[in-house]
Amino acid sequence: MEKKKILIFIDWFLPGYNAGGQIPSVANIIKYNKDLYDFHVITSDTDLGAKSSYPDIESDKWIKKYGATIYYADLETLSAKKMKSLIHFVSPDLVYFNSLFSIKFTLIPLVISKYHLKIKEIVLAPRGMLGTGALQLKAFKKRSFISLTKSLGLFNDVIWHASSEIEKKEIESNFKELKEVRVALDIPNVPSELNLLQKIEKEKDSLKVFFISRISPKKNLLFAIKILSKIKPLYDITFTIIGPVEDKLYWKSCELEISKLPKNIKVEYLGVLESHKINQYLTFNQHVFLFPTFSENFGHVIAESMFSGCPVILSDNTPWRNLENSNAGWDFSLNEEGKFVEKIEYFASITQEDFNIFAKGAFAFGKEFCLNPSVLGANRMLFE
Structure with missing residues (x-):
């Protein structure tokens, strides 16, 4: 039986680590489910805050690594047209986003997936961006964005991934028109014992x-x-x-x-x-x-x-x-x-x-x- 094809968008991924928990969260989803699903990842070719791309990884090319097929994109040349071509090449059954406010790795590919390529299954993980404390930072800009996307109905038919019951409530308080919120705790790297x-x-x-x-x-x-x-x-x-x-x-x-x-x-x-x-x-x-x-x-x-x-x-x-x-x-x-x-x-x-x-x-x-x-x-x- 052919595996369901999952396309993941994430701003930073392995071998990067500066972006914190979102990287191991996604890496472990792939690690524990690669036998069930065919994972593709589109990400940037640099770590958060880095000035140069990852050594020994070729940019703008699909490579097999970390249990998935990954495309490390050069951000300077990653246009909407190229993004559409990449998504079309994968032809995913489901697209999984890992940011609420990312322009290149959520908003543009979400619009392309939903309105141009008519992909029906979309999952969005806001990764803590709707927490009260998080929204207090650059509050006007974030609230304006949320109001605009609500008026456009951009997220109305996506499935939301909340990492806790707390985050589920945060999602529901900010977006009333919801298809579904699924709660799944992040999976960290767990050692076997403490010495x-x-x-x-x-x-x-x-x-x-x-x-x-x-x-x-x-x-x-x-x-x-x-x-x-x-x-x-x-x-x-x-x-x-x-x-x-x-x-x-x-x-x-x-x-x-x-x-x-x-x-x-x-x-x-x-x-x-x-x-x-x-x-x-x-x-x-x-x-x-x-x-x-x-x-x-x-x-x-x-x-x-x-x-x-x-x-x-x-x-x-x-x-x-x-x-x-x-x-x-x-x-x-x-x-x-x-x-x-x-x-x-x-x-x-x-x-x-x-x-x-x-x-x-x-x-x-x-x-x-x-x-x-x-x-x-x-x-x-x-x-x-």
């Missing part, structure tokens, strides 16, 4: 805290720095920032606040870590993930942290909730600054023995959250 003997030593009254994400207003690094400025002098904190600088002006604001931190708070900017190195680095070098994000539809970095035995202190703007009951960490409203401070100080104060309880709790919570048997089935059903 506590590998964990970095936890000394009393000291703590290694990290922030790993793109450096942009949505991820709220400034709030994390503000929290650290209120830690009592009794505790020695090392704060490591990991991730690409997406917004240079925002990063300058962060650097200014970092320069004002007290002496007991030491800060280092590590830059970008390749995705396959994250687990090992966090396991051997870090204790606690501080992530006061404005909005996450899933949060691959949260999963990575837990799989590395690092408990988390999060905002309540993610699907990772009720962490305290499992000794995996805490989630708080951004209005509760004092609670963020309190829990960092608590982690700093505890001994190795007590910290190990949280390391085990985080790993167990992350694994149970991500490897529920229903997760793979839900992702498979996106294309049925």
Whole structure:
């Protein structure tokens, strides 16, 4: 029996990693379903923020890689006419988009697929772009776009992919005319076990805290720095920032606040870590993930942290909730600054023995959250 042909559009894909969770989300959909579906991917030939194309990958040519047939497009020559030709060449049964606001990898190919090539099955994953925090950034531009697309009925007959029940509600609150919303949790890369003997030593009254994400207003690094400025002098904190600088002006604001931190708070900017190195680095070098994000539809970095035995202190703007009951960490409203401070100080104060309880709790919570048997089935059903 011939496999159903799925054409995926995504702004950035493997071997890239700067764009965060959307890359492993799509890569793992392909990995766990390649025996059932024939996947084609159209993506850019550069990573997010990169100035040159991927080495050893030929642009503007279909190649077989990562379980799919992939076209790495040179953005300078990717016209609407060429896009139409590429979609026509694949002749997909279903088209799957991974952005709401991308012009080249959602809007143009969506219009071509829907109105010119009359493709009936279209699935759209907004990837957290409809979260309240996300919509507050460039709010007028985004709200204008949503109003325009609603008036045109552009998304009326697409199937929406929500990565959580929270995101489903966000979709439904912004788009009333809906065909269907399917909830399928993202699939991260899950290690088989946690070796506590590998964990970095936890000394009393000291703590290694990290922030790993793109450096942009949505991820709220400034709030994390503000929290650290209120830690009592009794505790020695090392704060490591990991991730690409997406917004240079925002990063300058962060650097200014970092320069004002007290002496007991030491800060280092590590830059970008390749995705396959994250687990090992966090396991051997870090204790606690501080992530006061404005909005996450899933949060691959949260999963990575837990799989590395690092408990988390999060905002309540993610699907990772009720962490305290499992000794995996805490989630708080951004209005509760004092609670963020309190829990960092608590982690700093505890001994190795007590910290190990949280390391085990985080790993167990992350694994149970991500490897529920229903997760793979839900992702498979996106294309049925």
